[in-house]
Amino acid sequence: MTIEVKVPVLGESVTEATVGEWLKQPGDAVAQDEPIASLETDKVAIEVPSPVDGVMGDHVVAVGDTVEVGAVIATVSEGGSGAAPSPSPTPAPAAKADEAPAEKASESEVASLPDDAPTMSPAVRRAVLEAGLDPTTIKGTGKDGRLTKEDVVAAAKAKSGGAAPAQAASAPAPAAGGERKEERVKMTRLRQTIAKRLKSAQDTAALLTTFNDVDMTAVIEAREKYKDVFAKKHGVKLGFMSFFSKASVLALKTFPSVNAQIDGDEIVYYDYVDISVAVSAPNGLVVPVVRDVDQLSFAGIEKAIAEYGAKAKDGTLTMDEMKGGTFTISNGGVFGGLMSTPIINPPQSAVLGLHRIEDRPVVRNGEIVIRPMMYIALSYDHRIIDGREAVTALKTIKEAIEDPTRLLIDL
Numbered sequence: 001m002t003i004e005v006k007v008p009v010l011g012e013s014v015t016e017a018t019v020g021e022w023l024k025q026p027g028d029a030v031a032q033d034e035p036i037a038s039l040e041t042d043k044v045a046i047e048v049p050s051p052v053d054g055v056m057g058d059h060v061v062a063v064g065d066t067v068e069v070g071a072v073i074a075t076v077s078e079g080g081s082g083a084a085p086s087p088s089p090t091p092a093p094a095a096k097a098d099e100a101p102a103e104k105a106s107e108s109e110v111a112s113l114p115d116d117a118p119t120m121s122p123a124v125r126r127a128v129l130e131a132g133l134d135p136t137t138i139k140g141t142g143k144d145g146r147l148t149k150e151d152v153v154a155a156a157k158a159k160s161g162g163a164a165p166a167q168a169a170s171a172p173a174p175a176a177g178g179e180r181k182e183e184r185v186k187m188t189r190l191r192q193t194i195a196k197r198l199k200s201a202q203d204t205a206a207l208l209t210t211f212n213d214v215d216m217t218a219v220i221e222a223r224e225k226y227k228d229v230f231a232k233k234h235g236v237k238l239g240f241m242s243f244f245s246k247a248s249v250l251a252l253k254t255f256p257s258v259n260a261q262i263d264g265d266e267i268v269y270y271d272y273v274d275i276s277v278a279v280s281a282p283n284g285l286v287v288p289v290v291r292d293v294d295q296l297s298f299a300g301i302e303k304a305i306a307e308y309g310a311k312a313k314d315g316t317l318t319m320d321e322m323k324g325g326t327f328t329i330s331n332g333g334v335f336g337g338l339m340s341t342p343i344i345n346p347p348q349s350a351v352l353g354l355h356r357i358e359d360r361p362v363v364r365n366g367e368i369v370i371r372p373m374m375y376i377a378l379s380y381d382h383r384i385i386d387g388r389e390a391v392t393a394l395k396t397i398k399e400a401i402e403d404p405t406r407l408l409i410d411l
Contacts, residue, residue: 006072019039021037054077124151211378211394216357247397257349329354351379378394
């Protein structure tokens, strides 16, 4: 019996998506609920599961096609034993013993990947886990050096020892000296949406950025002093983001317009703080929302950010996890950025930009000393936030970081 595979509900107000990748090809065996395709929406990648056990049928649409909710994208033949076996099953027993380590990862390998594993799409991540490979040892040939499924397959074959000579023989010859190449790649739906939203922010809002610098000595010392006890008690690392989140709450509560939004000819003020945290995902920058930050502890904030970071890396963030937000924190310092003018995340009215920490000479009590300093930037919509409020709000964040006691006594 042939079963149609349809585009599932994608989320509130999301009616269409783009076919990003086919995870199963016609004739492949599929299990019920096993992902067979990856769809890209404006914000996240969504995997489409097989409705039944059986054999993958035809692809009704191609990679790059736009599909609407409820549209048929493929068929699955229910029942059967899956894809037809290899024409020559005779050597299977000998191959099984040699190839088992490469075909199936151990339970410990499947459970997690190295902390320094590169960013991967869900399909590539699955292939890495199934092959039991260390992704940090595989050279990526995709855009920006990212791993592709073909890279993983080739590495798995090389590991088993069966395809190394063939791979070497088929490697392309180096380009002739002076040869220049071009590559034209269609923008993903997520990248198109990012481009539209950022340009819309520039076209609509009256953007302005104010800067300050922060002496990170007190926070670094506090973190160094309590990081082990904190991790042991709460099961998560104590980072800088919880300090800056709490400092932002202090500023936003003091200056409500920085936490407000324009809706038509009205200003909407929020008595809660939902902070969007910009993180890197396989297809671009995403901003999951840590809700009720004003009610969370340092551990609660760190746990939420760590969970979102892992989901972004795996490509498993949901639409609901990125919906809303009253303020954004973007940490360009993790990439080595010294200073930037971040763009607000509409309809929000402000974004805090963090940058790298570096030792710089500063004057303290009439003497030149070396301190770990960080530039911070607050970009804001001047239509709703006055310069005095923006500058003072950023100064409040600076003072709270330089003297974290203020976070405890609400000063």
